[in-house]
Amino acid sequence: MNIKAICLGAFALSVLGGVAFAGALDSPYNMQPFFTDASMKTMKSDTEFKAAWDAMSKDKRNAMKKECNDAAMSKPYAEFCVKVHQLGGNS
Template sequence: MNIKAICLSAFALSILGSVAFAGGLDEPSNMQPFYADAGMKTMKSDREFKAAWNAMSKDKRNAMKKECNDAAMSKPYAEFCVKVHQLGGNS
């Protein structure tokens, strides 16, 4: 096998693998309901956050809880994860 084919295969696998690593916290459509602005810089009030959280499917909530419990994954979403933990997401 030549080097070009090996490099192309490695590149293709890395592209496919990166999609698998993207989690619920990385999906703007999952995160938008929790922010008051389009730039997703300002969190909604606790009451609005809880309403958005309860409106999500249980599967999405569980995936987000799991990611918030992972120190490396939750670091960029610290403010969000604090609110998830307040809602009982640290179990």
């Protein structure tokens, strides 16, 4: 078999696999609307947070709720997940 084809296949699988492991809470694109700054250190007010939450698709909200309900996954996002739970995310 051609070594080039094998290497290309392995690279493609690693790229696709890496995307599969990234969760909704790991995506800056998903998280940015909830923060006031680009470094995502300061969360928006409750009113602005709720507006950003309501503007998201139901699929993204469900993915975030699921990850916030997973103790291991939610640990780095504890402050965010508290607000998700306040919005009814633990149901």
